[in-house]
Amino acid sequence: MMDKASIPLDDISSDSQDDFCDESMYETTTGTSCVFSGRVFRAEVLDVTLCDGTASKREIVRHNGGAAIVPIDEHNNVYLVRQFRSPFEKILMEIPAGKLEIDEDPRTCAERELREETGLLADEITNLGTILPSPGYCSEVLYLYMATGLKQGPTDPDDGEIVHVVKHPISDVLSMIDSGTISDAKTVVAILKAARRLNL
Numbered sequence: 001m002m003d004k005a006s007i008p009l010d011d012i013s014s015d016s017q018d019d020f021c022d023e024s025m026y027e028t029t030t031g032t033s034c035v036f037s038g039r040v041f042r043a044e045v046l047d048v049t050l051c052d053g054t055a056s057k058r059e060i061v062r063h064n065g066g067a068a069i070v071p072i073d074e075h076n077n078v079y080l081v082r083q084f085r086s087p088f089e090k091i092l093m094e095i096p097a098g099k100l101e102i103d104e105d106p107r108t109c110a111e112r113e114l115r116e117e118t119g120l121l122a123d124e125i126t127n128l129g130t131i132l133p134s135p136g137y138c139s140e141v142l143y144l145y146m147a148t149g150l151k152q153g154p155t156d157p158d159d160g161e162i163v164h165v166v167k168h169p170i171s172d173v174l175s176m177i178d179s180g181t182i183s184d185a186k187t188v189v190a191i192l193k194a195a196r197r198l199n200l
Contacts, residue, residue, distance in 0.1 A: 024051050027058075040099065041138075063140035067110035068097035068186045070128070070194040071120050071147040076170045078191065079150075080182075081117050081163040093166065093176070094184045095191070097142075098158075106143035114147055116156045118165050123149025128193040133185055144190045146197065170200055 031047035046058040071079040078095075085092050098113040100106060107125060114120050128144035157163055168176070173191055176182040182191075 026051060027056075030055075059137060061134075061138040061140075063138055064100050064102065065106070065141040065143070066097055066099045067106040067113065067143040067145065068095050068190055069110040069114050069125075069145040069147050070095050070190045071114060071118060071122065071150055072170065072194060072198070073148075073150050073167075076198070076200060077167045078170050078173045078194075079118050079120060080166050080168065080173070080187070082166055083161070083163045092184050093182050094187045097186060107145060110143065110145045110147075115153065116158065117163050119153045119155035120147065121151045121153050122147035123151070126197065128190055128197065131186065131189050142186050144186070144193060146190075146194045170195060170198075 027048045027050055029046050029048050033045050034042060035045055036043040040063070042062040044060045044062060046060055048056050048058055050056060073079070080093050081096055082091055082093050084090070096110075096113045096117040098109060098116075100109050107127075111122070111125065114122065124147070126146040126148070128146055131142050131144065133140055133142055155165075170191070173182065174195060177188050177191060182188060
């Protein structure tokens with residue numbers, strides 16, 4: 001069982017790289033049961049043994065991952081999509097994104113979603129890294145990209161998907177992030193990464 005005694009702030013040090021490989025913190029999975037399997041994700045319950053020998057359970061969502069892309073034109077305008085999100089019963093403003101097909105290259109996925117949702121093509125695609133949106137319970141990895149050198153083509157949204165493309169200066173988008181108008185996590189992270197990459 002974890003020691004619940006308080007730790008003085010002065011005794012807390014910065015992590016070293018070795019701390020992320022500390023085997024004393026690892027859990028061992030002793031059993032797995034699938035409780036749901038759908039088109040987008042699979043839900044499992046894991047039996048685990050903690051590093052101190054304690055038995056516990058973990059509810060896990062297995063997700064194939066996705067890719068998202070920040071389209072920015074030569075005038076530093078960002079192209080976003082507005083769409084209704086059923087879990088929150090509201091319209092959100094997001095960067096183009098979509099789920100990875102099995103064994104699909106993330107960049108290919110990002111370019112496809114850019115084309116399908118906005119009709120935009122890009123001369124240059126820049127890798128902005130990866131994020132783990134909900135590591136406490138979900139295995140999803142999101143691959144982030146930036147698209148520049150934009151050219152317009154036809155949109156081709158997925159069946160059952162209604163999106164509306166909008167364009168805002170990146171300075172306004174950053175203000176919308178600060179105000180909470182834009183709250184989608186991947187969009188917030190990717191826009192901040194893109195702005196830093198462009199020194200904006």
